[in-house]
Amino acid sequence: GAGVSQSPRYKVAKRGQDVALRCDPISGHVSLFWYQQALGQGPEFLTYFQNEAQLDKSGLPSDRFFAERPEGSVSTLKIQRTQQEDSAVYLCASSQYGTGSADTQYFGPGTRLTVL
Amino acid sequence: AQSVTQPDIHITVSEGASLELRCNYSYGATPYLFWYVQSPGQGLQLLLKYFSGDTLVQGIKGFEAEFKRSQSSFNLRKPSVHWSDAAEYFCAVGAGDTGRRALTFGSGTRLQVQP
Numbered sequence: 386g387a388g389v390s391q392s393p394r395y396k397v398a399k400r401g402q403d404v405a406l407r408c409d410p411i412s413g414h415v416s417l418f419w420y421q422q423a424l425g426q427g428p429e430f431l432t433y434f435q436n437e438a439q440l441d442k443s444g445l446p447s448d449r450f451f452a453e454r455p456e457g458s459v460s461t462l463k464i465q466r467t468q469q470e471d472s473a474v475y476l477c478a479s480s481q482y483g484t485g486s487a488d489t490q491y492f493g494p495g496t497r498l499t500v501l
Numbered sequence: 502a503q504s505v506t507q508p509d510i511h512i513t514v515s516e517g518a519s520l521e522l523r524c525n526y527s528y529g530a531t532p533y534l535f536w537y538v539q540s541p542g543q544g545l546q547l548l549l550k551y552f553s554g555d556t557l558v559q560g561i562k563g564f565e566a567e568f569k570r571s572q573s574s575f576n577l578r579k580p581s582v583h584w585s586d587a588a589e590y591f592c593a594v595g596a597g598d599t600g601r602r603a604l605t606f607g608s609g610t611r612l613q614v615q616p
Contacts, residue, residue: 388544389544416602418602418603420603420606425608425609426608426609427505427591427593427606427607427608427609428545428591428604428606429606430603430604430605433602433603440602441601441602441603444603476544476545478545484602485533485595485596485602486533486595486596486601486602486603486604487533487550487552487595488602489547489550490547490604491547492537492544492545492546493544494542494543494544495544
């Protein structure tokens with residue numbers, strides 16, 4: 386596609402529910418990132434994939450957060466037993482290569498998750 | 502560990518006035534530095550980036566930024582602001598060619614443009 390797409394754009398969950406957020410990166414992009422952006426804050430790194438391999442998950446806040454990219458393209462971020470503190474915008478970004486941070490990251494519009 | 506500080510949470514300028522948004526970073530080696538802009542409901546769009554070489558970099562939409570190693574700064578500038586520039590601006594630092602690929606972002610500066 387022309388850019389990174391994410392779905393759903395908005396998600397409301399009751400506390401304790403599981404949610405799944407989808408990211409479609411730019412076709413052919415090797416690297417995929419997930420970031421969490423709390424209200425009034427900058428994005429914070431969650432996890433990074435190079436193709437299907439999850440090379441860095443140091444930013445995942447708890448074991449309730451799980452991400453996968455089984456075929457090296459679409460990725461899903463899953464949050465189990467959602468808590469109110471999980472409310473945030475979840476941003477996905479992709480970059481063309483699997484090199485370092487010099488490679489430009491292209492961001493999707495984000496999924497706004499609200500946990501009631 | 503790398504970090505970014507954007508000292509100004511909110512800035513208001515008049516349309517046509519000049520703009521400077523401040524960014525200070527902390528990183529042990531030569532950083533990769535970025536400025537992104539985020540409009541409401543939109544993803545982040547890259548304005549410009551610095552890796553090495555000329556310390557004054559030009560970006561899209563008439564923006565430029567200057568890397569000053571001695572001050573650990575990477576301030577964003579625009580000579581004449583347009584109403585459409587109203588948005589949130591984020592400075593970010595990357596770890597260079599090796600190591601962590603993720604970016605570390607500042608907390609952002611919200612720009613308001615008065616007519």
